[in-house]
Structure formats: C-alpha cells, structure tokens
Amino acid sequence: MLARKQTSIKVDPRAWNEAKDIFKKYNLTVSDAINIFLNKVRLKKGMPFDVKLPQKNGSSYIDELRKRDISIDKDIDVDVVINEMNDGLS
Structure with missing residues (x-):
C-alpha cells in the first residue's frame, strides 16, 4: 500500500x-x-464532471432569450433581468 498524505x-x-x-x-x-x-x-487530467462558470456579462441572458424565441424588443422588467443575471453569478 502506498503511503498516505494527511491533509x-x-x-x-x-x-x-x-x-x-x-x-x-x-x-x-x-x-x-x-x-x-x-x-x-488525475486520470482525466481535469474535472471528472462538467463545470460551467457564469459569464460576467449580459450576453448569456440575451442568448437564452433568443433560444426561447422571446422578443428582446418586448417590455422586460429590468429588475427581474438584473436579479436573474446576479443569481447566475453567485
């Protein structure tokens, strides 16, 4: 058995x-x-599962709107958008 490292x-x-x-x-x-x-x-030389870092700008939210086929020109509650973007960063 290999020696163990205590941490x-x-x-x-x-x-x-x-x-x-x-x-x-x-x-x-x-x-x-x-x-x-x-x-x-060690074997994968990386994380053994997907890790996604949040984007630090609004482009991901706009991309999501486009995927959902939601018109960006519609009235959107800015507070809701900002809260959703902030939730994605935390």
Missing part, C-alpha cells in the same frame, strides 16, 4: 454528513471517496 480541509458540514451517509451505503469512507475523486481528476 486538513474545510467543508460544508451538511454536505459532509449527507455525503458520508451515502458513502456508507457503498462501504466507503469519506477518505476513500476523496481518493476516488482525486484519481479520477
């Missing part, structure tokens, strides 16, 4: 507890699951 991480306690319960069903510890994740990253 300390800060995690969301709720996520930790819920994930720990799920891992138990597979007879895994949190350490086992983290090692699986790290090895998947």
Whole structure:
C-alpha cells in the first residue's frame, strides 16, 4: 500500500454528513471517496464532471432569450433581468 498524505480541509458540514451517509451505503469512507475523486481528476487530467462558470456579462441572458424565441424588443422588467443575471453569478 502506498503511503498516505494527511491533509486538513474545510467543508460544508451538511454536505459532509449527507455525503458520508451515502458513502456508507457503498462501504466507503469519506477518505476513500476523496481518493476516488482525486484519481479520477488525475486520470482525466481535469474535472471528472462538467463545470460551467457564469459569464460576467449580459450576453448569456440575451442568448437564452433568443433560444426561447422571446422578443428582446418586448417590455422586460429590468429588475427581474438584473436579479436573474446576479443569481447566475453567485
């Protein structure tokens, strides 16, 4: 067995507890699951799932309107648009 590296991480306690319960069903510890994740990253040379970063401008919202075939010329509540854009950045 390879030597293990001890580390300390800060995690969301709720996520930790819920994930720990799920891992138990597979007879895994949190350490086992983290090692699986790290090895998947190593083998894929990247994240083992899609990660999308929000765009920092309004173009994504306009693109979404176009996809939905919504007229951009219609009256749109600016506050709603700004709130939706801000939600996408958080």
